[in-house]
Amino acid sequence: MGVAVLGSTGSIGVHTLDVLGRHRDRYRVVALAANSNVERLRQQCLMYRPRFAVVVDAAAADVLAQTLRAAGSGTQVLQGAQALIQIAAHEDVGIVMAAIVGAAGLASSLAAARAGKRILLANKEALVMSGPLFMQAVREGGATLVPVDSEHNAIFQCMAGGLPGSGRAPQGVRRVLLTASGGPFLRTPVRALRTVTPEQACAHPRWVMGRKISVDSATLMNKGLELIEACLLFDLPPAQIEIVVHPQSIVHSLVEYVDGSVLAQMGNPDMRTPIAHALGWPSRLASGVESLDILRAAPLDFEAPDLERFPSLRLARAVAEAGGTTPAALNAANEIAVGAFLERRLAFMDIPVVVETVLERHDEAAAHSLDDVLAADAWARREAQAAVIAAAGVSA
Numbered sequence: 158m159g160v161a162v163l164g165s166t167g168s169i170g171v172h173t174l175d176v177l178g179r180h181r182d183r184y185r186v187v188a189l190a191a192n193s194n195v196e197r198l199r200q201q202c203l204m205y206r207p208r209f210a211v212v213v214d215a216a217a218a219d220v221l222a223q224t225l226r227a228a229g230s231g232t233q234v235l236q237g238a239q240a241l242i243q244i245a246a247h248e249d250v251g252i253v254m255a256a257i258v259g260a261a262g263l264a265s266s267l268a269a270a271r272a273g274k275r276i277l278l279a280n281k282e283a284l285v286m287s288g289p290l291f292m293q294a295v296r297e298g299g300a301t302l303v304p305v306d307s308e309h310n311a312i313f314q315c316m317a318g319g320l321p322g323s324g325r326a327p328q329g330v331r332r333v334l335l336t337a338s339g340g341p342f343l344r345t346p347v348r349a350l351r352t353v354t355p356e357q358a359c360a361h362p363r364w365v366m367g368r369k370i371s372v373d374s375a376t377l378m379n380k381g382l383e384l385i386e387a388c389l390l391f392d393l394p395p396a397q398i399e400i401v402v403h404p405q406s407i408v409h410s411l412v413e414y415v416d417g418s419v420l421a422q423m424g425n426p427d428m429r430t431p432i433a434h435a436l437g438w439p440s441r442l443a444s445g446v447e448s449l450d451i452l453r454a455a456p457l458d459f460e461a462p463d464l465e466r467f468p469s470l471r472l473a474r475a476v477a478e479a480g481g482t483t484p485a486a487l488n489a490a491n492e493i494a495v496g497a498f499l500e501r502r503l504a505f506m507d508i509p510v511v512v513e514t515v516l517e518r519h520d521e522a523a524a525h526s527l528d529d530v531l532a533a534d535a536w537a538r539r540e541a542q543a544a545v546i547a548a549a550g551v552s553a
């Protein structure tokens with residue numbers, strides 16, 4: 158089966174190639190795609206010999222094409238965001254790993270859905286912003302949507318085969334318990350959060366991930382996005398999903414049924430497990446992940462999240478209830494605020510302040526089409542930029 162890895166140079170992309178490299182008899186890497194990391198893409202092309210490599214950045218694409226030619230590689234280099242869409246729908250591609258970070262992954266993820274591919278979805282922002290429209294594209298395109306996000310993959314495993322978007326939701330679910338590690342600042346005194354740096358925020362205690370999702374984990378906005386993601390994937394109202402802090406990240410989520418049974422999926426915190434599961438489902442594939450040493454992992458702790466410390470959770474739950482274009486506004490405002498924090502233009506504590514400011518100004522509206530979503534996204538980005546400048550002025 159032919160695989161396209163969109164976002165191959167990122168954390169999920171690298172883990173995906175590690176799993177694919179263990180199963181060269183079953184999977185052929187047809188395409189790799191990234192934004193601008195030429196050196197890593199060059200190495201990946203030489204190792205996996207894809208037919209195509211897509212680079213969004215024009216200058217980077219030229220450099221990659223030259224270096225690959227010089228190395229005698231037969232990989233064809235394509236350039237631009239449109240090429241991502243082309244590859245996601247290409248006839249040689251059966252499986253698309255959607256692992257571009259943020260709204261930049263929306264168009265290609267949707268293209269894969271419309272073309273009826275098997276989509277391994279890591280790019281939660283694309284689903285959050287386009288919501289029911291994305292799920293409609295999956296249904297109408299006849300795509301198979303398998304969650305890669307560790308919690309959603311866990312829930313999927315505990316729901317015994319009710320594929321997202323298939324209309325075959327499992328019967329008898331009472332609630333879902335979505336686990337959160339609590340991130341690097343779970344026990345940091347609140348007054349010390351004012352001065353935390355991007356390096357501290359990106360030092361996740363359990364997972365090594367890209368910078369954007371690492372900051373989201375630190376604010377717990379990651380869990381807020383995941384709440385919305387779970388509602389969409391499993392067709393559940395927000396009230397049926399509870400967030401539980403579990404600092405060890407061994408239990409990746411739980412599903413409780415009406416008879417009182419609670420099923421959990423557990424394992425070492427290593428993304429190769431959900432990636433291998435999503436790739437092979439319904440078969441199981443070896444992933445290279447070590448056996449869980451349950452005695453060393455114990456004790457496993459669970460606690461309620463502190464909504465004062467992590468206001469993002471309260472914001473995201475309200476947005477999940479509102480629906481329409483509000484999740485697109487939330488996601489866009491958060492992307493701008495996190496970017497500003499990573500560039501040291503915004504204090505950590507002001508990330509949710511910027512998001513809340515934008516949400517307060519947002520007029521809730523139905524999302525009838527992708528244009529409605531993209532308009533809300535563009536509007537929220539402008540508002541968030543203004544709110545970042547205002548917040549920086551206040552703290553200066």
Ligand SMILES: NC(=O)C1=CN([C@@H]2O[C@H](COP(=O)(O)OP(=O)(O)OC[C@H]3O[C@@H](n4cnc5c(N)ncnc54)[C@H](OP(=O)(O)O)[C@@H]3O)[C@@H](O)[C@H]2O)C=CC1
Pocket residue numbers: 163164165166167168169170190191192193194195213255256257258259261279280281282305306307364365366367368369370428
């Ligand atoms: N990392 C993890 O463990 C998990 C991640 N996820 C989700 O998976 C997605 C990827 O996360 P992660 O791998 O950590 O992120 P990284 O930042 O590590 O990687 C992002 C990837 O996206 C590419 N990219 C960035 N911008 C663009 C663009 N405009 N056009 C095309 N490609 C682009 C990057 O290319 P380049 O390197 O050239 O910049 C890179 O390949 C996110 O949505 C995240 O929320 C979900 C669960 C766990």
Ligand SMILES: CC(=O)[C@@H](O)[C@H](O)COP(=O)(O)O
Pocket residue numbers: 306307308336337338339340364370373374375379380428
């Ligand atoms: C690995 C993964 O799926 C991440 O989304 C992870 O959940 C981050 O951890 P927390 O957001 O729980 O801190």
Ligand SMILES: [Mn+2]
Pocket residue numbers: 306307308383
């Ligand atoms: Mn997750």
